[in-house]
Amino acid sequence: MxxxxxxxxxxxxxxxxxxxxxxxEQLESIRHQELMRKMVELTRSGMNIDLISLTTLTDLENxxxxxxxxxxxxxxxxxxxxxxxxLILNQWKEREKRNILTVAAVNDWEIxxxxxxxxxxxxxxxxxxxxxTQALADIYEAPWEDQIExxxxxxxxxxxxxITGGFQNGEVIILAARPSMGKTxxxxxxxxxxxxxxxxxxxxxxxxxxxxITSRLIASVGNINRRKMRDPKRMLTxxxxxxxxxxxxxxxxTKMQIFDGAGQTIAEMRAKTRxxxxxxxxxxPIIFIDYLTLIHSSQVYGGNSHQQVTEISKSLKxxxxxxxxxxxxxxxxxxxxxxxxDKRPMMSDIRESGSVEQDxxxxxxxxxxxxxxxxxxxxxxxxxxxxxxxxPTGSVLVQYNVHTGRIDGQKEGxxxxx
Numbered sequence: 001m002x003x004x005x006x007x008x009x010x011x012x013x014x015x016x017x018x019x020x021x022x023x024x025e026q027l028e029s030i031r032h033q034e035l036m037r038k039m040v041e042l043t044r045s046g047m048n049i050d051l052i053s054l055t056t057l058t059d060l061e062n063x064x065x066x067x068x069x070x071x072x073x074x075x076x077x078x079x080x081x082x083x084x085x086x087l088i089l090n091q092w093k094e095r096e097k098r099n100i101l102t103v104a105a106v107n108d109w110e111i112x113x114x115x116x117x118x119x120x121x122x123x124x125x126x127x128x129x130x131x132x133t134q135a136l137a138d139i140y141e142a143p144w145e146d147q148i149e150x151x152x153x154x155x156x157x158x159x160x161x162x163i164t165g166g167f168q169n170g171e172v173i174i175l176a177a178r179p180s181m182g183k184t185x186x187x188x189x190x191x192x193x194x195x196x197x198x199x200x201x202x203x204x205x206x207x208x209x210x211x212x213i214t215s216r217l218i219a220s221v222g223n224i225n226r227r228k229m230r231d232p233k234r235m236l237t238x239x240x241x242x243x244x245x246x247x248x249x250x251x252x253x254t255k256m257q258i259f260d261g262a263g264q265t266i267a268e269m270r271a272k273t274r275x276x277x278x279x280x281x282x283x284x285p286i287i288f289i290d291y292l293t294l295i296h297s298s299q300v301y302g303g304n305s306h307q308q309v310t311e312i313s314k315s316l317k318x319x320x321x322x323x324x325x326x327x328x329x330x331x332x333x334x335x336x337x338x339x340x341x342d343k344r345p346m347m348s349d350i351r352e353s354g355s356v357e358q359d360x361x362x363x364x365x366x367x368x369x370x371x372x373x374x375x376x377x378x379x380x381x382x383x384x385x386x387x388x389x390x391x392p393t394g395s396v397l398v399q400y401n402v403h404t405g406r407i408d409g410q411k412e413g414x415x416x417x418x
Contacts, residue, residue, distance in 0.1 A: 003027050005081075006081070013078055014043070014048060015275070021089070028091065153284075154197050155190055156193030163385055169320075172329065172360050174292075174328075174362070175187060175328060175331070176331040176332070176345065176364070177333060178332075181371060182400055184216065185216065187290060188220065191203055198283065198284075200277075201285075202276055202287050205259070206260075206289070207291065214258070219404050221247050221250055222247040224236070255283070262294075288329075291329065291330035291331055292312065297312055313359040314355070336348070361387075362385065367381075380397045381400035382397055
């Protein structure tokens with residue numbers, strides 16, 4: 001079943017063939033081995049490996065004919081492609097171990113020889129291995145060489161970039177706040193700034209539909225009151241209508257991609273991210289998720305939300321490392337913040353905070369004085385860097401227009417220590 005799903009997925013999404021770690025000889029079925037070899041051969045010669053192309057092969061019957069290829073395609077499941085790969089690799093390892101033990105018994109191998117051969121199997125797909133001698137050799141000349149500046153995604157807020165170094169590849173950033181504090185607007189600010197500087201912003205909106213996301217983006221870039229977006233023809237001024245096409249043009253340059261399906265799993269997000277990486281091969285992805293507790297877990301934990309959040313939190317970190325990109329995930333805060341005199345958030349305010357606090361590299365909180373003190377005329381939004389694994393903590397003040405959703409990074413306040 002796993003091999004059928006694997007080959008069907010290759011036919012459905014040809015880019016996966018270049019991405020997979022599986023080799024034809026690791027498949028159990030001889031027919032499947034030959035079919036994958038043919039796919040590799042066709043790809044190298046510049047041909048497609050979809051169903052239509054494969055049915056034109058002269059030796060089609062060797063692969064089961066049209067009916068069998070159609071059956072394989074029906075098993076395709078791009079969201080479970082990685083799990084199919086792992087299952088095939090594990091099954092191959094088990095077969096290889098049994099073969100080695102059989103040969104060892106027949107030929108009376110010494111135990112050290114058996115262990116050496118078994119270790120070779122276990123080393124397959126261990127790309128994280130680096131000898132310390134190699135790592136030291138790579139850094140040996142560092143005191144005498146100019147360091148290559150590591151490209152990171154800008155937050156679009158200079159003071160925040162200075163503290164965090166921007167959004168680092170492989171890191172998970174949690175952006176948490178109470179409802180109506182401005183989480184989504186800040187996320188969209190980060191997403192469009194990253195897009196304008198060359199990153200591929202992938203927004204997974206599990207609650208807000210794409211039309212509303214798009215409307216918010218237009219309002220913030222065009223500095224338009226969001227209420228007017230309900231009926232642009234009637235409510236926009238002539239000046240706003242005249243700049244409308246410019247705003248649309250600016251936003252299109254971000255190449256932002258929005259996925260607004262409810263109840264998405266990490267596996268689904270990984271599959272969509274992988275597809276986008278092949279569609280935009282020259283752009284580094286940056287992933288935004290709105291928000292944490294709306295992500296569906298891969299298992300049912302009998303209503304145990306702590307275990308569910310723990311699994312999701314670890315999966316976010318794995319995704320950031322595997323794709324070597326930043327992952328920014330929004331999170332809700334519990335109501336305990338409302339009962340304190342100082343309503344600035346703390347780590348313990350994050351729902352099911354334990355695993356999130358441990359796995360996240362950076363944790364940002366949002367606080368607006370104007371939200372709690374209605375008579376206040378202070379338009380500032382305070383971004384609190386509560387955790388920063390690779391740097392200092394602190395706070396940054398930016399101007400936030402609640403009517404347009406615009407974050408103005410050019411009017412930043414001074415750094416405050418926390």
